[in-house]
Structures are given as structure tokens and as C-alpha cells.
Amino acid sequence: MLDGKKTLFSGMQATxxxxxxxxxxxxxxxxxxxxxxMTFYCVVDLHSITxxxxxxxxxxxxxxxxxxxxxxxxDPEKNCIYYQSHVSGHAELSWILNCFTYMxxxxxxxxxxxxxxxxxxxxxxxxFTYPVLMAADIxxxxxxxxxxxxxxxxxxxxxxxxAQRFNGIYGDVFTIPxxxxxxxxxxxxxxxxPAKKMSKSDENPNASIxxxxxxDAIIRKFKRAVTDSEACVRYSEDQPGIKNxxxxxxxxxxxxxxxxxKEFDGKGYGEFKMAVGESVAALLKPVQDKxxxxxxxxxxxxxxxxxxxEKANYYALKTLRKVQKKVGFPERxx
Ligand code: TYM
Numbered sequence: 001m002l003d004g005k006k007t008l009f010s011g012m013q014a015t016x017x018x019x020x021x022x023x024x025x026x027x028x029x030x031x032x033x034x035x036x037x038m039t040f041y042c043v044v045d046l047h048s049i050t051x052x053x054x055x056x057x058x059x060x061x062x063x064x065x066x067x068x069x070x071x072x073x074x075d076p077e078k079n080c081i082y083y084q085s086h087v088s089g090h091a092e093l094s095w096i097l098n099c100f101t102y103m104x105x106x107x108x109x110x111x112x113x114x115x116x117x118x119x120x121x122x123x124x125x126x127x128f129t130y131p132v133l134m135a136a137d138i139x140x141x142x143x144x145x146x147x148x149x150x151x152x153x154x155x156x157x158x159x160x161x162x163a164q165r166f167n168g169i170y171g172d173v174f175t176i177p178x179x180x181x182x183x184x185x186x187x188x189x190x191x192x193x194p195a196k197k198m199s200k201s202d203e204n205p206n207a208s209i210x211x212x213x214x215x216d217a218i219i220r221k222f223k224r225a226v227t228d229s230e231a232c233v234r235y236s237e238d239q240p241g242i243k244n245x246x247x248x249x250x251x252x253x254x255x256x257x258x259x260x261x262k263e264f265d266g267k268g269y270g271e272f273k274m275a276v277g278e279s280v281a282a283l284l285k286p287v288q289d290k291x292x293x294x295x296x297x298x299x300x301x302x303x304x305x306x307x308x309x310e311k312a313n314y315y316a317l318k319t320l321r322k323v324q325k326k327v328g329f330p331e332r333x334x
Contacts, residue, residue: 001175002142002315008037009143009177011044011084014062015053016200020209020280023072023287024185024251025149031073033147033180039079040141040312041069046084046091046133050126051119064291067301068211071291082308084137089316094129094136096323100166101132105158111151118201135159139174140316147180150187151197170326174319185251191225194240212288215281222277223270233264233272242269245276252279 001007010030012022030041043065048058062083069081084090106112109131116123126133134155138146139162146156156179163174190196192207202208206221213221227241235246235257246257249272255263264272294301325331 001144002038002318005038006036006144007141007175008033008039008145008147008180009042009138009141010040010147011042011047011137012065013048014043014045014058014065015048015051016061018065018068018211019188019198019200020211020248020284021149021188021198022200023211023284024188024248025182026147027069027072028185028251029147029180029182030069033145034074034079037145039074040143040315041074041079041081042084042137042312043069043082044084044134044137047130050124050130051115052122063301064295066305067294068287068291070301070304071287071294073287076304076308080308080311081304082312083305086305086309087140087312087316089140089313089320090133090136093140093316093320093323094133096327097132097136097139097162097166098129100169101129101135101158101162105161106131109154109158111154131155131158132162135162138177139163140319142175142319143177144175145180146177147182149185150181153179153181173323173326182251184247184257188248188251189240189244191221191244194226194244209280211284212291213284215285218281218284219274219277222273222280225273227269227273231269233261233267233269235261242272245272249276249279252276252283 010026012018012026043062045058045062066081066083070076074081106128112128112130115127119127135158138159148156156177160176163176167173167176188198190198190202190207191209192204198208200208206224209218209221222245225241225245227245228239230239233242233246235243237243246260249255250257250260253260264275
């Protein structure tokens with residue numbers, strides 16, 4: 001809660017190319033519920049350097065991601081769209097919260113275990129304390145709601161635990177945030193292995209739909225998607241490939257999985273896959289066109305960055321000063 005308004009915070013990493021999972025699990029919901037809240041949509045570039053990045057590539061991706069938020073339909077006049085690295089409150093609050101987080105809690109984080117296994121040569125302290133920075137992001141803006149995909153639920157839980165622990169010691173400092181999960185699309189799986197989530201870092205390009213994929217590529221990837229042998233469009237755990245495609249189709253069209261089953265009753269996989277591919281291509285086309293258009297408007301985007309940096313810093317400082325006082329740092333003399 002900020003200025004008497006319910007607050008929403010969410011963010012994405014500027015690493016890799018965004019996938020349909022990021023879009024359906026998060027970005028699309030951000031746009032759908034933005035009007036109900038005071039919103040902060042962050043490009044989380046501090047999180048990105050927990051794995052090695054090429055500086056020029058990171059800078060470009062961060063800018064593209066910020067542009068994409070706008071292209072996806074978030075009005076930057078109404079929604080605070082900004083870079084995490086431009087608001088020092090994130091890092092400062094993160095340090096304080098580190099001192100209220102236990103090693104044992106962080107050791108249980110499945111994302112840390114996965115990333116540590118993947119980057120065995122670079123298991124840095126930032127990777128370990130990544131969830132604390134995420135907690136700082138959320139708590140800095142007194143967020144009531146955090147729209148994310150399923151894979152971030154454990155990080156949301158630890159955020160709530162840290163906030164409750166802090167409030168237990170110092171009184172009601174932080175709003176306790178709730179996750180917001182969409183009905184469909186909260187866990188989009190790989191098109192090549194429906195046991196794995198669709199991920200930016202998957203090495204097989206056929207496993208993921210990228211937001212900037214051309215319609216032909218999208219349709220081709222859906223045609224090649226791994227499915228099961230039952231040959232009927234049924235929403236069931238025994239048919240994880242088809243279940244994933246139903247989830248995608250339902251999320252895109254706004255239909256329930258049952259309605260989708262009915263629509264394709266008696267029809268084959270081929271026809272269904274084609275319909276899914278076409279619906280996704282049609283969904284992404286306007287976002288892609290808008291992105292290409294906005295990318296050329298350098299001064300417009302620069303103006304957005306400047307204005308929103310100021311807004312984010314203003315609210316971040318409000319919380320930060322309160323926290324600093326609570327923990328006992330000396331007051332500033334003006
Ligand atoms: P990131 O960048 O990995 O993903 C961004 C968002 O996309 C969702 N997502 C998916 N949803 C459904 N199916 C999938 N296959 C899929 N893959 C990704 C994620 O759940 C996420 O919502 N740590 C976060 C970024 C972050 C953040 C925050 C999020 C930093 N601070 C504060 C919310 C609040 C991350 O790496 O997301």
C-alpha cells in the first residue's frame with residue numbers, strides 16, 4: 001500500500017530472449033490487472049549479473065525489455081516502468097534484509113540449486129542471495145500483489161517470511177505481499193519436453209516460442225511439438241504434451257480447458273496444433289509490430305526512463321528511510 005493505493009510490483013530478467021512462458025505466465029497478466037493498482041514494473045538488471053553477462057548485450061537486452069513492457073500494452077504514463085539498477089534502494093534494502101534471512105532458508109531454494117548446478121564454475125554469493133534482492137524489490141514498494149508464474153512461488157514465500165520476521169521485530173513496516181497467478185498459463189512447458197518448463201535458457205530453439213518469432217516459425221514449432229499417442233485433445237496429466245498445448249490455447253483465447261476440449265472434440269492433433277500456432281502468432285503480432293515501432297523512438301523511451309526513475313526513487317526512498325530508522329541508523333542532518 002502506497003499513498004492509500006494498493007500496490008503491484010513485478011519484474012523480469014533481461015537475460016536471453018523472452019518466451020511465450022514469460023508472456024502468458026506474467027506479462028499478459030500484468031497488462032490485464034494493471035488498472036486496479038499503483039504499479040511498478042521493473043527490468044531486474046541487478047539480478048541478471050548473478051550469471052556472467054556481456055555488458056553491451058545486457059544493456060541492449062535491458063532496453064529491449066523495457067520497450068517490450070510498453071509494446072505489450074503497459075501505458076508508461078500510468079505504470080512505473082524502470083530499471084532496477086537506477087534505483088539504489090533495491091540494493092540498500094537488500095543488504096538490510098540479508099541480515100534477516102537465514103542461510104538455511106536460502107539453501108532450500110530450488111532455483112538456486114538448479115542454477116548452481118548449471119553454472120558450477122560460478123556459484124557466487126549473489127546467486128545465493130538472489131531471493132533476498134527479490135524480496136527487497138517487492139517490499140520496497142509495499143506491494144500487495146505480485147503477478148508471477150509458478151516457478152517464482154518459492155521466492156514469494158521467502159519474501160513473506162522475511163517481511164513477517166522483520167515486522168515481528170519492528171512493528172508493521174512492510175505490507176505482506178500475495179502472489180497473483182493466472183488461471184491458465186502459470187506454468188508453460190517446453191514444446192520438446194513437456195516435463196520441463198519453457199525457458200529462455202533452453203538450448204533447443206524448438207522447445208520455446210520466442211516473443212519475436214515470426215508467424216511461420218511459431219506455427220512450425222507448434223507442428224513439431226511433442227505430443228502423446230492418444231490422438232484426442234484431452235486435458236489430462238497422462239497427456240502432458242497436449243495438456244500444455246491446451247493451457248497455451250486457453251490462455252491465449254480466454255477459454256477454459258474444458259471449452260477447448262469441446263471445441264476440438266473428434267478432431268486430430270494436426271488441426272489442434274495448427275489452431276494453437278495461429279492463435280499464438282496472432283496474439284504476438286501486434287506486440288512485435290509495436291515493439292519495432294517503439295524501438296525507433298529513442299527520445300520518447302529516454303523520456304519515459306527519466307520520469308519513471310524519479311517516480312520509483314521517490315517511493316523507494318520512502319520505505320528505505322523508514323526501514324533505516326527502524327533498524328537504528330543515525331538520522332540524516334539536512
Ligand atoms: P524471470 O525473468 O525468469 O521470468 C519472468 C516472469 O515469467 C514467468 N515465467 C513463466 N511463467 C509461466 N511459464 C513459464 N514457462 C515461465 N517462465 C518464466 C516467471 O514466473 C516470472 O514471473 N526472479 C524473477 C524476476 C524478479 C521478480 C522480482 C519477479 C526479480 N524480482 C520481484 C517478481 C517480483 C525471474 O527471474 O523471473
